[in-house]
Every structure is written in structure tokens, then in C-alpha cells.
Amino acid sequence: QKEVEQDPGPLSVPEGAIVSLNCTYSNSAFQYFMWYRQYSRKGPELLMYTYSSGNKEDGRFTAQVDKSSKYISLFIRDSQPSDSATYLCAITGGGNKLTFGTGTQLKVEL
């Protein structure tokens, strides 16, 4: 079993839709949860970071963590074609290495 599981997609939605991206993890020692966006031929870009269970909102993006279920989500409201990218969840126990999911490829169509 992988430490972090993420549906690779691809996921295709119409412009304006609400997008839900999810990851599950197995190690309860993980404490810090991040979402990165990666455009083609680019490095990952940090979108959201959260530590505790609950929701964190930043503009059109909401990160949600449920530590009891070991489940994290990223919601994108009013999705735009510019949101088309691969979204990676990344988790760490604190300090050193990040453990990534495989990434979900998202396409937002006009």
C-alpha cells in the first residue's frame, strides 16, 4: 500500500464547475498537508498548506483535512481553463521529506 493514494484522473469539467480533488494517506504521523499545482513542463507550485483538521480557504480554493479518516481534499470553485494542470497532494511528518500522491490531471473546458 502506498503511503499516499490519489486518483490520477484525468478529470474533465466545464468552466465554472466545482472541482473536488482527494487523497488518502496511511501514516497517522503525518501532520502537515499541502496541495501543489503543476503545469506542464514546470515544477510544482504551492497552492495551499494546512496543519490541523478542518477547512482552510484561499480565494477560490478550499483545503480540507480529516485526520480521523486520513483523508484530505482540495475544492476549486468557479473553475477556469487556467486551472487546467496536475494537482499533487503532499504530506509530511514535519521538517524533511514530502511524500506526494501521484497527482490528478485536471482539464477545465470552455
Add this chain to the structure above:
Amino acid sequence: DAGVTQSPTHLIKTRGQQVTLRCSPKSGHDTVSWYQQALGQGPQFIFQYYEEEERQRGNFPDRFSGHQFPNYSSELNVNALLLGDSALYLCASSLWGDQANYGYTFGSGTRLTVV
């Protein structure tokens, strides 16, 4: 913009050769981590350097080695290249002890193709 700079952007090498990839961290960062991203996969942690020492290592063979210089820049060396080493190699910089608060800043990567 003093982001993470990696060189070269693309590289083609032959099996058995050796390669060196370079990384300059974001201004103000003192820690460099290297990741390997195979096509269609998430990045995999190779190792992390702080104060010119390897602090943590992922599940990669000794063919993968690194170095950090006093100016915090870093090199990743891979010896005896295999076809399976073909991947995007990402450098991520951070501030030691503060990674959890601010995350890591990634470079655009070096695309290595082994033929």
C-alpha cells in the same frame, strides 16, 4: 524574482554515463531537497541537504549522490546511468526548521533522458 534555478533544463545521456545537475535555492533559503518525478507519477524524495550535510535520504541507490556548497547551492550526481533514471529532477528549497510553515519552493526541473 529570486526563485529556485535549475540547470540544465534538458539533458540527454547514454547508459553508463555520469551526470551532474545543479540548483540554486530561492534567496533566503538554506536547505535544498532533490526529487525525481517519473512520467505520470508524483515526485519521489531523493535526499535533503542542510549545512553542507545530507540530512535525510529516500530509497535511492548510492549511484545518487549530492553536495551542498557554502552559498547553499547544490548538485545532484548520478553515476552509471540506467534507462530507468530518465525523469524530471526537481530541486526544492526551504528554510531549515520552517518547512512545515511555509512549504517548499520548487524549481522547473531538469528533464533527463537516458538512451
